[in-house]
Amino acid sequence: MKKVVSILSILLIISNFVMAVEPPKNAEIKIKTSAICSMCKKRIERDLGVSKGIVNSNLDLNDKVVTITYNTKKTNPEKIKQVISKIGYDADEVVADQKSHDALPDCCQKTAASHKD
Incomplete structure (x- = not known):
């Protein structure tokens, strides 16, 4: 009987830890x-x-707007804008990284005329 109570107690403690883990927001x-x-x-x-x-x-x-769903525990808007800048594009007020922008194909650079694919 003591073993059953001990096992149930352990399971109860483990289940509390599992429930305490928050899902990603x-x-x-x-x-x-x-x-x-x-x-x-x-x-x-x-x-x-x-x-x-x-x-x-x-x-x-x-409209040149990227909609991004992200995990708030792993990143934030500032980091996301920096990623886009490092790709070579402007991201709101964050200007494109010049070296990355210059490495883009000519048709993808800011000075390129609008075109249809």
């Missing part, structure tokens, strides 16, 4: 970019997809 942010074409879209979404804490991203080329 996701948030959404919209960031204006300097993206121009579908190559920009693929590049931004791909690179954000492998960034820590990013759950999902979708760039709308009509």
